[in-house]
Amino acid sequence: MDIVPRLIVNSIDATIAAAEAGVGLANLLSYQSAPRIANGQLVEVLADHAPSPMPVSLLYDPGRAAMPAVRVFIEAMREQGRQGAWS
Incomplete structure (x- = not known):
């Protein structure tokens, strides 16, 4: 169909x-x-x-991790993962 x-x-x-x-x-x-x-x-x-849930990886350039916007994004994604957003 x-x-x-x-x-x-x-x-x-x-x-x-x-x-x-x-x-x-x-x-x-x-x-x-x-x-x-x-x-x-x-x-x-x-x-x-x-x-089925699929694994999620967050990859970033370590040199850019010091940028405030990148840090905020990384932490937001970690929080989403802790809340089960990826399952």
């Missing part, structure tokens, strides 16, 4: 807005959908068919 999408977008914000508007299903990462599922804006479907 071929599935023909009704809407194709190139941003996560547009994907979420379309799902909230009832356009159809959206394929979201857990950290993108969890707050909206928790407050009832979205409902998870096909949970039994979710893919």
